Amino acid sequence: MKKVWKIVVAVAIVSVIAGGSFAWYVFNKPHRDVSREKGLELTAQKIYDEFKANEEAANKKYLDKAIQLTGEVATVSTNQDGNVVADFKTNDSLFVINCTFKTNPGAIKPGDRITFKGICTGYIPDANVVINEGVLVK
Amino acid sequence: MKYFVTILLSMAVCTVQAQKAFITRNAKITFVAPKDDDVKATNNEVTSRLTDNGQLMFSLLIKSFRFEYAEMQEHFNNKYLESNKFPRADFKGLVLNIKDVNFTKNGKYKATVKGSLTMHGVTKELNTIGTIEVTNGKPTAVASFIIVLKDFNIDAASVTDKASITVTAQYQ
Numbered sequence: 001m002k003k004v005w006k007i008v009v010a011v012a013i014v015s016v017i018a019g020g021s022f023a024w025y026v027f028n029k030p031h032r033d034v035s036r037e038k039g040l041e042l043t044a045q046k047i048y049d050e051f052k053a054n055e056e057a058a059n060k061k062y063l064d065k066a067i068q069l070t071g072e073v074a075t076v077s078t079n080q081d082g083n084v085v086a087d088f089k090t091n092d093s094l095f096v097i098n099c100t101f102k103t104n105p106g107a108i109k110p111g112d113r114i115t116f117k118g119i120c121t122g123y124i125p126d127a128n129v130v131i132n133e134g135v136l137v138k
Numbered sequence: 139m140k141y142f143v144t145i146l147l148s149m150a151v152c153t154v155q156a157q158k159a160f161i162t163r164n165a166k167i168t169f170v171a172p173k174d175d176d177v178k179a180t181n182n183e184v185t186s187r188l189t190d191n192g193q194l195m196f197s198l199l200i201k202s203f204r205f206e207y208a209e210m211q212e213h214f215n216n217k218y219l220e221s222n223k224f225p226r227a228d229f230k231g232l233v234l235n236i237k238d239v240n241f242t243k244n245g246k247y248k249a250t251v252k253g254s255l256t257m258h259g260v261t262k263e264l265n266t267i268g269t270i271e272v273t274n275g276k277p278t279a280v281a282s283f284i285i286v287l288k289d290f291n292i293d294a295a296s297v298t299d300k301a302s303i304t305v306t307a308q309y310q
Contacts, residue, residue, distance in 0.1 A: 026209045059225055063201065079182040080166045080306060087163070098163050098183060121201035122225040127185040128163055130199055 032119065034102075035135045037066040039117045044071030044088035044097045051123040052095075062120040067131055069097060070115045076108055084108075086116065087128070098128040105136035114138065158190045158241070160277055160309035167198060167305050171298035172284070177210065179203040186307040188270075188279060192236030194251060196229040196305070218287075218294045219258055227257040229264065239270050239277075246271040251281065260290045268305070279307045 040062070047069065051058040071088035074096055079085050084105055087096035099116050108114055118134025165184035171177035184198040200221035205211040215221040231253015233239070239247045247270050255264040268281025282304045287294055 027207055029207070029209045031208045031211075059222075063222065063225060077164065079164045080308065081180070081182055083182065085164055096163070100164075100183060121183065122199035124185045124197045124199065124226065127197065130183045130202055132183060132202060133204075 032133065034066050034117055034119055034133055037117075039066040039068030041068045041070070044069055045090050047097060047120075047129055048090040048092070048095060051129055055123050055125070059122065063122055065120055066117060067120050068115060068117045068137060069099065069131060071097065071113070073108060073110050073112045073114060075110055086114070088116075094126065096128050098130050099134055100130075100132040101135065102133045103135055108136070160188045160190075162186050162307055162309050165196065165305065165307035167196075167303065169203075169301045169303045172300055172302050174298060176207070177297055179205045179211070179214065184305075184307070186279075186309070188233070188277060188307070188309060190236070190239075190241050192233040194229075194231050194233055194253065194279075196307075198227050199225055200227060201225065213297075218292050218297075224258050227255065229253055229255045231264070233270070239272070241272055241277060242275065244272055244274065249279065249281075255285075258290045258292050262289050277309050279305070279309070281305045 047058075047062065047067065050061070069088065074087045074089040077085050077087075079100060084101045086099050086101070086105075086108060088099060090096060099118055101116075105114075115137040116131070116134050117137050118131040121130045121132055123129050163185050164182055165186045166180065166182050167184050168180045169178065181198055181202045181204070183202045184196055186194075186196045188194050200219045201215060203211070203214065205214065231251055234250045234252055235248070239249065249268050249270045250265075251268060252265045253263075254261050264283070264285075266281050266283040268279060271278045271280070282302070284300050284302050286300055288299065
């Protein structure tokens with residue numbers, strides 16, 4: 001009988017530890033840090049062309065991927081949470097690549113040619129490709 | 139008859155030109171599980187368009203929702219919303235009482251919105267009441283509503299069965 005109790009206690013302890021570590025993992029797993037990843041090197045025009053030509057294929061290629069994007073800045077703004085957003089120009093005046101910085105890039109202005117690295121979240125037809133959680137490369 | 143058609147056409151063209159559109163690529167949508175404050179996320183990359191004749195659209199990417207906890211964000215994308223299969227959500231609708239909104243006068247106006255929301259491959263009617271606040275010719279639209287997840291074929295019952303959603307769009 002004593003042996004049974006020993007097993008019960010052992011199982012209980014193991015479950016508590018397992019449950020605890022799972023909870024700890026859920027609340028402490030770090031977010032992706034794109035600055036430590038190597039990005040796929042693309043121009044703003046190229047990623048626009050690919051999404052416009054075939055959204056499904058471009059989704060497969062670029063969703064969740066780190067993208068290192070080079071292009072000309074059309075506009076610079078700040079979102080409602082205070083992050084800097086740079087829209088990159090394409091040859092379609094109504095369409096941009098919408099890039100949100102997670103760290104402040106310092107002084108950038110329309111007309112600058114910059115390289116940005118972030119994570120691609122997808123395509124909104126007739127509007128933009130979205131890349132967020134980004135950093136300024138140069 | 140030909141003359142009449144020409145007049146009609148030119149009137150139509152004038153109407154199209156007279157319509158003014160306000161857009162933003164960085165509207166904000168947040169949601170929270172009504173019974174668990176830890177389950178919440180924000181999307182700051184919502185595209186929206188509002189015209190002064192009442193057409194309203196929102197388009198957003200599921201992968202743009204950011205959670206405080208990375209593990210929740212992964213579950214949300216892979217298990218519940220299946221964001222590789224359904225990367226986008228869209229709302230198309232109308233502000234029914236758009237005539238009450240004066241876009242040239244500062245003020246806060248009540249807006250009755252009727253439309254349809256497509257998410258996770260399911261389209262459902264969505265009606266809500268929000269506000270449009272005009273400041274120096276630029277409108278800001280705000281609305282809050284609750285959606286029932288199983289209406290959109292989303293089974294997250296172990297976490298929550300509803301999501302309380304807040305939309306804030308500051309148009310340019």
